Amino acid sequence: MMNRIPAAWVAACLAAVLAVPAAAEEIADRQARAAKAVEVLKSGAGLKEKQDACRELARVGGKAEVPVLAGLLGDEKLSHMARHALEPIPDPAVDEALREAAGKVKGRPLVGVLDSIGIRKDAQAVGLLAKLLGDADAEVAVSAAISLGRIGTLEAAAALEKALGTAPPAVLPAVCDGGLRAAESLVAQGKSKEAIALYDRLRAAGMPKAIRTGAMRGAVLARGPAGHALLVEALGGNDPDILDAGMRLIYEIPGKEATQAIAGAVKGLSPERQVAILLALGNRGDSAALPAVLGLVKSGPGPVRDAAVRILPQLADASAVPMLFELCDDAGTAKLARASLAALPGADIDAAIVAQMKPDGKYRLLAMELAGERRAAAALPAVLKAVDDAQDPIRLAAVRALEFLAxxxxxxxxxxxxxxxxxxxxxxxxxxxxxxxxxxxxxxxxxxxxxxxxxxxxxxxxxxxxxxxxxxxxxxxxxxxxxxxxxxxxxxxxxxxxxxxxxxxxxxxxxxxxxxxxxxxxxxxxxxxxxxxxxxxxxxxxxxxxEEFVTVWQVSGPYHQPGKSNQDLFGTVLAPEKPGDTSAKWRTLPAGTDSSRPMILDLLRACGGEQQVAYVRTWVRSEKEQPAKLLFGTDDGVKVWLNDKEVFANPAGGAATPDKYKTDITLKSGWNALLLKVTQDTGPWEFCLRITTPDEKRLRGLQFSATPPAK
Structure with a gap:
């Protein structure tokens, strides 16, 4: 029996064979373009032509073109464009050329060469750059410092740390900035110990404020959990720069342990600082702060207690509900506590409030009021019992709650x-x-x-x-x-x-x-x-x-999913288009408000947003089974179903022009369900629709209902 070679293997081999000449052809083309650009650089062409040649070499240049470009590094007019061409060439020859040029050129060309060395992160240039940190030309020294930071090796970091004590005022900010860059690079390399030492040096008193705050951030984060103590120290200290960094870190430092450390440090601080940190903890939104915050709710001074109560909706779980009810007895905290009870999200909060509605409960009346405000469906059984209560306040509160829950x-x-x-x-x-x-x-x-x-x-x-x-x-x-x-x-x-x-x-x-x-x-x-x-x-x-257009509709949506475009959603089956699925929520779609286009229904006004879809539906009553035609326009794509059968689909965008799309249909005798799915890319989101005879004349005798007809 003859062996069969798999078709996929044959296809792969064929593709590889075909790719060889294609790759060779591409290489030859690049070499030809590079050679032409080099000819321009060697000729007596003008400045503009030579700059364009450098741009071309940035796209097609390689090792062979390095010498020509290196020869231009000392040229005041072409040095910048030569570096632009050299920087993307992935060959060590470029680094050698830049290091050599750094020992020869002066002034602005030297500043540029040093920048390119940093951009390419040439670790072999650290010694050269370290010497130039003390150059008499401040621009050269600044460029050397920034490039050392970009390189970010241990040797580069050591050179920068040494320069912190000797750099003149004009150069010190760049040395500090380079130090921050180098420390961040060391952390990424797993060299946290060395990074921490550099960060600690940079956050010392006397350094520029922006550097100190950045170094404080790095010093805390590089330490991991051990940095929590440093953060707590910063929050309790009197150094305004370090305090500012600490306050910012509350929003950034990860983990529940960090939250607990911050919250635990609040109590011993001044009331003003306690309030500031509490508000930051609220924005952090980590419930790990709750025990400490509840402690301040119980025993903190007035402004601190108010702040603690205010942030509870951002932190609290059901365990905080009983205390919040108790705080409603205190005139000083009643307003905030009640607002927190009304705002706390979640079914577990509803259940905890319902637990306060027992007939002999101290807070039964308040719980009844809150149940209505929260639209807490779990409270309905207790509310129904209370609408006949003998106590007027309880009965009235129950009826007010029933208004929203029934x-x-x-x-x-x-x-x-x-x-x-x-x-x-x-x-x-x-x-x-x-x-x-x-x-x-x-x-x-x-x-x-x-x-x-x-x-x-x-x-x-x-x-x-x-x-x-x-x-x-x-x-x-x-x-x-x-x-x-x-x-x-x-x-x-x-x-x-x-x-x-x-x-x-x-x-x-x-x-x-x-x-x-x-x-x-x-x-x-x-x-x-x-x-x-x-x-x-x-x-x-x-x-x-x-008058010829259908203007009575209900709308459901918008529907959107993370990472999906409107085109993705066009093909995604969602609840409204699933026969028998009753989970979709429908509401009346307002009639058109544009007096110049009253037939146009505005989904953007009803739903808002981009990269999503909405559904609209109506019911059409026909006195008999008869052929008809749908004429409609949508912005953007559309699918149409009649009586659960898809009759049209087009994902294309465009304006909602009347009669843009047409499709023949058959109306059954009685009520017919008409459903549209309309996608939204960006900009306007609209549609219009009318139903005619097959020859597009007015079809009389139809009735429309936006709500489901009685069966």
């Missing part, structure tokens, strides 16, 4: 409270809670309407009915219009009713265009609220331009 399942509880309560302090939060349920974008619009109708039936007086009208304004249903219109006869409610009618009509303008137009025309002609009248007049002009 879901559709708690509707009967809210209705019962409204049926029995007489005090506005109890009735209004219960009513607002019931109305809030009508604003859930995930509820069918019929249920939203039912909540508003029930709330209006339970409302008493103008103040309560205004609450219901505000909620009804967000319900896109003809009967919500009727509910608002029924309040026009009450002078105290007329303005609110007109505002609600306008908002409902605008929400219906895409799904019930004729009904919406009739209401808006009426408001434009005779609304008593001048603002509503002007809004209605503007809306009529916009509706005339946008």
């Amino acid at each position: 879901g559709p399942e708690q509707r009967p509880v809210l209705a019962r409270i409204l049926g029995r309560a007489k005090d506005p302090a109890e009735r209004l939060p219960a009513l607002r809670g019931l109305v809030r349920l009508s604003g859930s974008a995930n509820l069918p619009v019929e249920k939203q309407l039912a909540f508003c109708q029930e709330a209006m039936g339970l409302a008493r007086g103008a103040d309560e009915k205004k609450v219901v009208l505000a909620g009804a304004a967000g319900v896109a249903h003809p009967e919500a219009l009727a509910l608002a219109e029924g309040c026009l006869g009450d002078a105290a409610l007329k303005g609110d009713a007109e505002q609600a009618m306008f908002r409902i009509a605008m929400a219906l303008s895409g799904s019930r265009a004729e009904t919406a137009r009739t209401v808006i025309e009426k408001l434009a002609a005779s609304a008593t609220d001048d603002n509503v009248k002007k809004q209605a007049q503007r809306a009529l002009r916009q509706l005339e331009q946008a």
Whole structure:
């Protein structure tokens, strides 16, 4: 049997064979270009031509071109460009040429040569550079110091440390800067002991402030855990430069042990410094500081205790909650402690607050108030028990919490409270809670309407009915219009009713265009609220331009993932496009606000950001199964699904031009679910869409709903 050679092996061999002439051709081309540049440098060409030749050699030059370039290092006009060409050539001949030139050239060319030696980190030049640290020309000495720092060997560091005691004022800052660079390099080489010695010398009194603070940072970090004591010493000392470095290190030094060391050092300091360090610990955000901070909460002087309480939300876990409740008894800390309890993040904090809601708990009332402020769902069972409590403060706090915690399942509880309560302090939060349920974008619009109708039936007086009208304004249903219109006869409610009618009509303008137009025309002609009248007049002009476009949508998003572009996300399957996945959160997408383009829906305004995607959805009701066409434009890419079936996809960017894309569809009889995924690169983020007959004429008789139709 004949052996078969693997195809991949054959392909690899073929690629290698083909690569040989290609590589040889590239080398020949580089050599030819280099030779041409050398000819220019040797000729009587002008300065500009020779500078361009040096630039070319920076790209294609090699060892063969080093002698020609080295010959220019003493040229006042061409030295800089010659060094520019030499520095990238990866050959020791360059270093030899630079060292040789450093012994011959003078003035500015010498300064440049020394810079190039440092850039190439030529360790063989340390002796030469060390001698030049004492050069009479300060620029030469400065360049030598900086280059020694860049080289960063033990020998370079030793030369710089020696020069610290002899350098003149004009050169000392550069020697110090070189020392910092060298010490950092030594740390990277694993030579921490030598680096620490140099850092300690540089942070000594008498050195420039910027050097001392930088050296202090290096001295602490190079020591590792042993540097914690040095940091604590700096924070407690009286040297302002070192203290400044220590304060900066609080944000930088890693590890819980460092946090504990810093926090443990706070107590013995002056109140002013304690406050400053506490605030820095708060920004550090490490809970390892919590025990020390809690100790200061208990026993620190006034300003220190206030600062400790203030940073607790940045540090605390549930263990701090009982103490914070106790601090609410103290007039001096009550405000800060309560604010901390309201701000502390996490379900464990919610649970700790709920634990304070026991019937005989000392802080039951405060815990009840906080549960509502925090929207703590874990508190709902305790809140539901407390809405019937005999103690007025407890009952009122529970009802106020229920306003924010109630879901559709708690509707009967809210209705019962409204049926029995007489005090506005109890009735209004219960009513607002019931109305809030009508604003859930995930509820069918019929249920939203039912909540508003029930709330209006339970409302008493103008103040309560205004609450219901505000909620009804967000319900896109003809009967919500009727509910608002029924309040026009009450002078105290007329303005609110007109505002609600306008908002409902605008929400219906895409799904019930004729009904919406009739209401808006009426408001434009005779609304008593001048603002509503002007809004209605503007809306009529916009509706005339946008009447063929779908303008009722819900939006979900934005969706973004670390490291992924909008193009990556275009192909990523996310919750809204997964059939049966109900985890996506939807909200009403505002109508277009650009009077010159009222059909354009603005996702940037609704979602903001870049490199992400959003989804929009609506439902289309057709009286029969019929062919149709989608015409739409998006900025940027788009995918379209009709009844969970993908019907269009294009990742390309561009403007949201009406009718930019077209695709044929079939509408089934009844409600059809329409979903778009729109990507965002940068800049505008928009879309528009209309549905026509297959020959792109107006398709009449369709209805639209932004919320899921009742099944």
